[in-house]
Every structure is written in structure tokens, then in C-alpha cells.
Amino acid sequence: MAFKSTIHHKTYHFNDLRTLLAKATPFRSGDALAGLAADSYEERVAAQMALADVPLKVFLNEAIIPYEQDEVTRLIIDTHDAVAFAPVSHFTVGEFRDWLLGDSATTIALQQLAPGITPEMVAAVSKLMRNQDLISVAHKCEVVTKFRNTIGLKGHLSVRLQPNHNTDDPKGIAASIVDGLLYGSGDAVIGINPATDSPQAVITLLQMLDQLRQQFEIPTQSCVLCHVTTAMQIMHRAPVDLVFQSIAGTEQANKSFGIDIALLAEAHASALSLQRGTIGNNVMYFETGQGSALSANANSGVDQQTCEVRSYAIARRFSPLLVNTVVGFIGPEYLFDGKQIIRAALEDHFCGKLMGLPMGVDICYTNHAEADQDDMDNLLTLLGVAGVNFIMGVPGADDIMLNYQSTSFHDALYARKVLGLKAAPEFEQWLQKQGIMDVSGKLLPVGETHRLLGYGV
Amino acid sequence: MELIQSDPWASLKAFTTARIALGRTGTAIPLREVLAFKMAHAHARDAVYSRLETAALQEQLQSFHLPIVLLHSRAADRYEYLQRPDKGRRLDVDSVASLAPQTSDVVFILADGLSATAVNVHAYPLLQHVLPMLKATGISVGPICLVQQGRVAIGDETGALLKAKVTIVLIGERPGLSAADSMGAYITYNPQVGNTDEVRNCISNIREEGLQYPAAAGKIFYLLQEALRLKLSGVELKDNHGLLS
Numbered sequence: 267m268a269f270k271s272t273i274h275h276k277t278y279h280f281n282d283l284r285t286l287l288a289k290a291t292p293f294r295s296g297d298a299l300a301g302l303a304a305d306s307y308e309e310r311v312a313a314q315m316a317l318a319d320v321p322l323k324v325f326l327n328e329a330i331i332p333y334e335q336d337e338v339t340r341l342i343i344d345t346h347d348a349v350a351f352a353p354v355s356h357f358t359v360g361e362f363r364d365w366l367l368g369d370s371a372t373t374i375a376l377q378q379l380a381p382g383i384t385p386e387m388v389a390a391v392s393k394l395m396r397n398q399d400l401i402s403v404a405h406k407c408e409v410v411t412k413f414r415n416t417i418g419l420k421g422h423l424s425v426r427l428q429p430n431h432n433t434d435d436p437k438g439i440a441a442s443i444v445d446g447l448l449y450g451s452g453d454a455v456i457g458i459n460p461a462t463d464s465p466q467a468v469i470t471l472l473q474m475l476d477q478l479r480q481q482f483e484i485p486t487q488s489c490v491l492c493h494v495t496t497a498m499q500i501m502h503r504a505p506v507d508l509v510f511q512s513i514a515g516t517e518q519a520n521k522s523f524g525i526d527i528a529l530l531a532e533a534h535a536s537a538l539s540l541q542r543g544t545i546g547n548n549v550m551y552f553e554t555g556q557g558s559a560l561s562a563n564a565n566s567g568v569d570q571q572t573c574e575v576r577s578y579a580i581a582r583r584f585s586p587l588l589v590n591t592v593v594g595f596i597g598p599e600y601l602f603d604g605k606q607i608i609r610a611a612l613e614d615h616f617c618g619k620l621m622g623l624p625m626g627v628d629i630c631y632t633n634h635a636e637a638d639q640d641d642m643d644n645l646l647t648l649l650g651v652a653g654v655n656f657i658m659g660v661p662g663a664d665d666i667m668l669n670y671q672s673t674s675f676h677d678a679l680y681a682r683k684v685l686g687l688k689a690a691p692e693f694e695q696w697l698q699k700q701g702i703m704d705v706s707g708k709l710l711p712v713g714e715t716h717r718l719l720g721y722g723v
Numbered sequence: 724m725e726l727i728q729s730d731p732w733a734s735l736k737a738f739t740t741a742r743i744a745l746g747r748t749g750t751a752i753p754l755r756e757v758l759a760f761k762m763a764h765a766h767a768r769d770a771v772y773s774r775l776e777t778a779a780l781q782e783q784l785q786s787f788h789l790p791i792v793l794l795h796s797r798a799a800d801r802y803e804y805l806q807r808p809d810k811g812r813r814l815d816v817d818s819v820a821s822l823a824p825q826t827s828d829v830v831f832i833l834a835d836g837l838s839a840t841a842v843n844v845h846a847y848p849l850l851q852h853v854l855p856m857l858k859a860t861g862i863s864v865g866p867i868c869l870v871q872q873g874r875v876a877i878g879d880e881t882g883a884l885l886k887a888k889v890t891i892v893l894i895g896e897r898p899g900l901s902a903a904d905s906m907g908a909y910i911t912y913n914p915q916v917g918n919t920d921e922v923r924n925c926i927s928n929i930r931e932e933g934l935q936y937p938a939a940a941g942k943i944f945y946l947l948q949e950a951l952r953l954k955l956s957g958v959e960l961k962d963n964h965g966l967l968s
Binding site for chain 2: 295298299429430431432435437438439440441442444445448598599602632633634638639660661662663664666669670671674676679680683709711712713714716719
């Protein structure tokens with residue numbers, strides 16, 4: 267289907283939905299690199315005007331990557347819930363935006379809508395929304411998940427404690443974990459990116475994490491972020507709480523990650539059979555990020571933000587505990603500066619939440635991007651207001667293994683303090699019991715004899 | 724009363740270089756630590772925007788009595804380089820015209836990458852270790868190429884035009900907060916435009932506090948000999964060298 271928009275006697279033609287979505291996307295370097303971005307400011311707004319008039323139903327009839335060619339498209343179409351879609355089925359994309367911001371789109375209405383909307387509909391509407399709109403609607407969403415604690419309740423902000431070490435040294439990792447716990451972090455997960463994917467190294471780290479959790483009775487879950495096949499290989503001889511995997515929005519990009527949907531389904535079933543969760547069964551942890559499909563040469567002419575939202579269809583299929591968009595890690599050829607990183611993060615958070623996912627954001631940047639801690643402070647504050655489920659906690663914001671900057675334990679405390687947010691309820695109680703935090707959420711001075719300081723030394 | 728609430732677990736710093744036990748004022752990181760972080764980031768940013776010191780390098784490299792060629796990628800400047808990796812992988816028109824086939828076993832290509840500082844500091848002393856080993860074993864060495872605004876794959880076009888059997892690209896790695904001058908060496912057998920990373924062997928973190936020159940030179944020499952013997956590089960060329968841990 268072709269689309270057009272006429273501005274001052276000049277008519278812009280957009281050959282298909284895929285092109286229209288790309289041209290309507292707020293500018294980012296990755297779409298320019300892919301040759302998909304609008305050629306002018308005028309063309310971009312013209313595309314947004316044309317997109318606003320497209321009925322949502324069109325998205326069910328025109329696949330941006332052919333059904334026969336891509337299993338992500340097949341998943342999207344085959345699992346679409348027409349009943350859930352009904353309340354918005356008569357809208358155009360523009361009307362959908364206005365409805366989302368209206369008072370009838372309540373938390374419950376949005377939760378009921380989630381299975382009825384496709385990634386492309388969600389991507390489309392996000393392209394018409396200002397940052398304020400993305401925050402405002404995401405703020406209304408509530409996605410709660412459980413394993414050993416409760417993540418995502420309104421008024422709460424959880425933290426993945428990320429204690430990476432450049433050689434996976436268990437004592438070095440333990441030192442960062444103790445630091446993070448004493449700063450109130452770790453309720454989303456204690457999650458290590460291993461320097462090596464070797465099964466034995468992963469087992470060693472998993473055993474250490476599990477022993478620590480049990481010794482101190484910490485109501486949280488652990489994860490070593492190895493490839494899904496590694497987790498499947500070791501899960502019957504190592505304490506695997508959550509199964510991790512990076513995912514992307516096209517079949518071909520996932521192939522470059524060494525995965526497909528069937529493999530994830532197998533991993534999901536195996537993880538469920540372990541029955542390690544005490545209060546819930548959300549056992550998957552996914553990471554995503556705009557630009558991954560293009561960097562694998564597998565974007566099929568689709569803009570990077572739409573590709574990103576397509577990956578959420580895969581995540582949704584497996585009811586994950588955590589979905590983390592690692593927004594600024596990919597580099598300036600995809601997201602050039604603080605402005606682009608901030609916009610992308612707000613889009614990902616909004617789109618994921620609207621689709622019913624427990625979205626967290628790795629608020630981060632690399633040293634070759636035009637960004638710094640001030641940009642991350644801005645983004646952290648915006649996402650805190652938007653109701654992000656979790657962020658990263660890295661000692662001093664400096665990840666010594668992955669060589670990039672994220673948010674610190676201190677940053678998380680800042681966001682909780684200025685926005686009145688709390689840790690996951692079970693974890694909050696644990697922090698109080700350990701004398702780490704008082705009932706008002708204020709960090710307490712920790713003495714040299716605190717029992718956590720006896721760990722790992 | 725002390726302004727800073729210090730953390731009584733500074734002893735744990737012995738186990739990691741992570742920024743732990745920073746202390747706090749309220750929930751904030753103490754200023755001294757904030758400024759230390761900012762300085763590390765400043766070093767990284769300066770490294771990204773540093774320039775290849777071609778005049779100084781040429782003067783140093785003359786001692787090897789090899790031809791020296793100055794080249795430039797299709798990325799006009801750093802701004803374009805950062806946003807268009809495709810342009811950093813190809814030579815500009817003048818550079819292509821300046822290269823004629825030489826036929827040699829190996830060509831060294833020094834490219835700025837994401838830290839020209841790394842190459843300015845480490846390329847020459849590393850070559851001082853490597854080149855005598857090659858001479859002693861009769862491996863022929865083509866011109867030394869200095870490439871501005873280059874990425875790793877710039878070595879493929881350069882090596883192909885020079886008809887080199889192997890290229891070794893010495894390039895500045897993406898600066899981290901802990902090191903802004905880390906150099907990588909990428910070894911590619913049969914360099915051709917369009918090669919991807921699985922056909923390369925990489926030796927990373929070459930710097931005085933990382934992988935030191937003699938060890939890096941030993942690895943490069945081993946991998947180069949093996950690449951020439953087996954006529955391949957990359958995932959099928961295993962690092963079995965005794966120096967490797």
C-alpha cells in the first residue's frame with residue numbers, strides 16, 4: 267500500500283508501510299547509516315502526517331517483513347488477539363495517540379489492550395509522540411513480575427546489581443556485590459556479564475551467587491548472562507534462576523545471535539521445570555537495543571526503532587521477569603549523542619510497557635558517543651518519572667569489564683529519593699532487617715562488623 | 724562532623740579495580756570521586772579526538788628503511804568517521820591511486836581507529852620488537868602504511884592493492900575509563916574488501932600496563948608465521964603460542 271502527503275504543492279510519496287515508518291522516525295544516526303532516514307525535516311514531518319492517517323487495521327494486513335520470510339512476523343500475526351484489539355480497532359495511528367493520552371486509557375484499559383496491539387502499531391504511534399507523551403502514557407502502564415520478589419509495582423524502582431569483573435575473579439565480583447547490597451541495589455537481579463562464556467566459568471559464578479543469596483537469605487534472583495545454549499547445557503548441574511538471552515526483531519538478526527523462537531521456547535520450558543521461583547514463574551531475562559539488527563546486516567530495510575519493538579513480540583511470548591534495553595551501548599553510528607540516546611530510551615520504555623513488558627533500561631553510553639553523566643542524569647530522571655521497572659547498578663557507573671558507563675548504586679538512590687520510589691517490597695524489608703536502610707528509605711551508616719562485610723574476604 | 728560518610732569496606736578494593744567503597748554525601752558520590760571519574764572520561768574523550776602524529780611517526784619509522792605511505796579513508800573527519808563506519812573501512816580516491824602492487828608477505832598498517840594516541844605511543848616500539856624477528860626468518864615486509872580516519876577493515880583494501888599475503892593493522896581501541904591508549908593488532912590472511920571479523924586474529928590491550936611489547940610481538944610473530952604456513956587466519960587459526968595464557 268502506498269501513502270502520500272502534500273505540503274505546499276509538493277507531494278511526498280511513500281511506497282509502503284516500511285518506508286513510511288522509517289521516514290517518520292525522529293532522526294538518529296543508525297537510520298541515516300542504513301539509508302532509511304527522511305531526506306529533510308519537511309519529509310519527516312510529512313511522513314508523520316501521513317502515518318497519523320493510517321488506520322491501525324492496515325498493520326494487520328501489511329507485514330513490513332513478509333510472513334513467509336520471517337518467523338518474527340509470523341509470531342506477531344499468529345498471536346494477535348483480535349478481542350483485545352477491538353476497543354482501538356477503528357482508530358488511525360493519530361487517533362490512537364490521542365486516545366492513549368486521554369483519561370479513558372486507564373492503567374487497566376492499557377493492560378487489557380496489550381495483547382491486541384502489534385509491535386508495528388506501537389512503533390508507529392511512538393513516532394508521533396513527543397518525549398512528554400512517551401513518559402505520560404508509560405507512567406500509566408503497570409507491569410508486575412515475580413520470581414522471588416515483586417518487581418514493577420507503581421511507586422517502586424528496582425536495580426540490577428551488575429558486579430562485572432574483567433577476569434571473572436570471584437573475589438572481585440563479591441566485592442562489588444557487597445558494595446551494591448550495602449547501597450540498597452540488587453532487587454531486580456544480581457546479574458553478571460561473564461568475561462568468558464565457558465560453561466565451567468559460568469557454573470562457578472552461579473554457585474557463588476546462589477551460595478551468597480542463601481547465606482544472607484536475600485529475596486532476589488541471580489543470573490550469569492551467558493548464551494541461552496550454555497544455560498540449557500548447565501542448568502541441571504548449576505543453580506540457574508533466570509535464563510538470559512539477547513534478542514532482536516528479525517529472524518535473520520536472531521540467527522546471528524545463534525537463536526530462534528523454538529530454541530527460546532525450549533529454554534523457557536526447561537527453566538520453568540526447575541521451579542526455583544518462590545512467589546512467581548517469570549523465568550526469562552531478555553536484553554535488546556536499537557541498532558542490533560542493522561549491525562548484523564539483518565534489518566530488512568526496516569528502521570532501527572521498529573526492529574527493536576518487533577523484538578518485544580518475542581519477549582512477550584515468554585512472560586519474562588525482566589526486559590532490559592541496553593540503549594547507549596551500541597555506539598554513535600546508531601545513536602549519536604545524548605539527545606538520540608534519551609529519545610530512544612523513552613521510546614523503548616514506552617513501547618515495551620504498552621506491549622505489557624517489564625521494561626528496564628540500561629541508561630548508558632560509550633566513550634565515543636557524544637554523551638556524558640549529565641545526559642545520563644537527565645535520562646535517569648525522565649525514566650524514573652515514566653515509571654521504569656529497573657535500572658542498572660554498577661560501582662561508580664564504570665563497568666570495568668564491558669568498558670562503558672551506566673548508572674551507579676548512588677544514582678539509583680538519587681532517583682528513589684527525589685521521586686519517592688521504593689525498592690521491591692520483599693527486598694526493602696530485607697534491607698531494613700539488615701540495618702542497611704531505615705523505614706523511610708534512607709541509607710544507614712554501616713559498621714565495620716556488618717555481617718555482609720564478613721563475606722568473601 | 725565529617726562531610727563525607729565513608730564506607731568501612733575499603734579493604735575490598737584489593738580484589739577489584741571497580742569503583743567500590745566510594746563513600747557518599749547524602750546519596751551522592753563525594754566530589755573527589757566525581758572529579759576522578761570526570762578526568763578519566765576526559766582522557767577517553769581526548770583520545771577519541773586525538774590525531775595520528777604522521778610527521779613524528781614517519782621520522783621514527785624511517786629507522787626501519789621501509790617505504791612509508793600516507794593514506795586516508797573516505798571519512799572526511801572525525802564527525803563522519805564516528806557516524807559512518809562504512810566510510811572508515813574504505814580508502815579515498817587519492818589513496819587508492821597512490822598504491823601499486825608490491826608483493827610481500829606482510830604489510831603493516833597503522834590506523835588511528837578510536838584512539839590515535841594509542842598508535843602514536845605504541846606502534847613504533849612494538850614494531851621495534853616485531854620487525855627484527857621477521858627479518859631473521861626471511862619474511863618480507865611491504866611498505867608501512869599510515870591511515871587517518873581508518874577502521875580495522877581499511878587494511879583489507881590496502882593489503883589487496885599492495886598484493887600482500889597478510890596485513891597486520893595496528894589500531895587504537897575504543898578508550899575505556901581505565902585506559903585511553905590501548906592498541907589492538909588485527910592479523911588477516913589474504914586481505915580482500917568485504918572480509919569480516921571471523922577471518923581475523925586479534926591481539927588486544929597492547930600497552931605498558933596491559934599486554935607489553937615483547938609479549939605482543941611474540942604473539943604477532945607466532946600468528947603471522949602460522950597464517951603464512953596454513954594460508955588462513957581467523958577462527959580456524961588457533962592461538963597455541965606458549966606465551967598465550
